[in-house]
Amino acid sequence: AQSVAQPEDQVNVAEGNPLTVKCTYSVSGNPYLFWYVQYPNRGLQFLLKYITGDNLVKGSYGFEAEFNKSQTSFHLKKPSALVSDSALYFCAVRGLYNFNKFYFGSGTKLNVKP
Amino acid sequence: DAGVIQSPRHEVTEMGQEVTLRCKPISGHNSLFWYRQTMMRGLELLIYFNNNVPIDDSGMPEDRFSAKMPNASFSTLKIQPSEPRDSAVYFCASRGTATNEKLFFGSGTQLSVL
Numbered sequence: 001a002q003s004v005a006q007p008e009d010q011v012n013v014a015e016g017n018p019l020t021v022k023c024t025y026s027v028s029g030n031p032y033l034f035w036y037v038q039y040p041n042r043g044l045q046f047l048l049k050y051i052t053g054d055n056l057v058k059g060s061y062g063f064e065a066e067f068n069k070s071q072t073s074f075h076l077k078k079p080s081a082l083v084s085d086s087a088l089y090f091c092a093v094r095g096l097y098n099f100n101k102f103y104f105g106s107g108t109k110l111n112v113k114p
Numbered sequence: 115d116a117g118v119i120q121s122p123r124h125e126v127t128e129m130g131q132e133v134t135l136r137c138k139p140i141s142g143h144n145s146l147f148w149y150r151q152t153m154m155r156g157l158e159l160l161i162y163f164n165n166n167v168p169i170d171d172s173g174m175p176e177d178r179f180s181a182k183m184p185n186a187s188f189s190t191l192k193i194q195p196s197e198p199r200d201s202a203v204y205f206c207a208s209r210g211t212a213t214n215e216k217l218f219f220g221s222g223t224q225l226s227v228l
Contacts (some may be wrong), residue, residue: 032215043118043205043219044157051215090157094215100145100169102217104157 002027004074004091006105013081014113020106021076023091030092033074034102035065039087040104047089061085081112118220120206126226132194135198135223138187139208148181148191148197149205157205182199196227 003026025031032051036044048059054066065076074080076089088107095101119138127133139146147162156220166183174181178197183189193200203224207217 036217036219041221043207043221044217045219046216049215092217098170099215100147100160100162101163102215106156 001092002031002095002101002103004033004093004103004105006089006091006108008108009106011113012111012113015083016080019078019081019085019110019112021091021110023074023076023087023105025072025074025091025093027072027093027096029096031074033065033067034094035059035063035074035076036090036091036104037061037087038090038107045051047076055083081110082095083112083114086112087112118206118208118218120204120220120223120225123221124224124226126155126228127196128228129149129197130195131227132192133196133200133225133227135191135204135206135225137189137191137220139189139206139207140210140218141187143208143218144186145209145211146183147207147209148189149207149219151203151205151222152201160191193225196225198227201225201227 005024016087035047038044048057050057052068058064063078090107091105092102121136144165146161150158160173161181163183181191203222205222207219
């Protein structure tokens with residue numbers, strides 16, 4: 001079965017510092033991995049995806065994610081956090097055989113303090 | 115493009131009443147998904163449609179839940195009768211094609227069943 005885990009309910013960083021939001025996956029086969037962001041009272045917005053190729057994926061708003069096969073991880077990163085990055089972040093994996101099923105993690109609340 | 119449009123944004127109802135949530139996907143998208151978000155269970159896929167046809171409703175919690183997609187531009191999720199444990203945020207999402215993994219989410223309907 002496909003699944004992702006986000007081990008941290010909350011991450012606190014100071015503005016200007018680098019941030020990392022962690023995600024690990026459990027997938028049989030090659031994973032299709034995603035990051036989404038949810039701002040208050042809004043739906044989820046796509047940030048980036050990993051399908052194949054370069055292990056470092058760049059996405060929206062200066063975010064990037066690093067795919068690490070040996071550690072089965074897909075951590076979201078940003079070199080310099082902004083207060084406006086404060087939101088809920090979800091990691092997701094697409095179903096291996098059912099391309100219409102996406103399995104989301106429990107979400108990590110990112111707090112960026114001025 | 116107006117994005118995925120959901121209505122109402124908020125719904126407060128009493129236990130036993132019928133609730134109907136509405137969704138208008140992005141024009142041209144051929145897949146539509148209904149998700150439910152709660153603190154306890156996170157983001158759960160309830161049902162999805164391809165080309166207006168329900169493909170997988172295994173996530174629908176009970177027979178009290180039903181979903182329809184009478185045409186490519188409209189879908190409903192109905193709960194009858196509603197119960198307090200149905201209180202959640204319900205999201206609709208659409209996607210262009212099976213080869214495009216990016217989901218576009220609406221802003222959700224906050225449902226409170228008293």
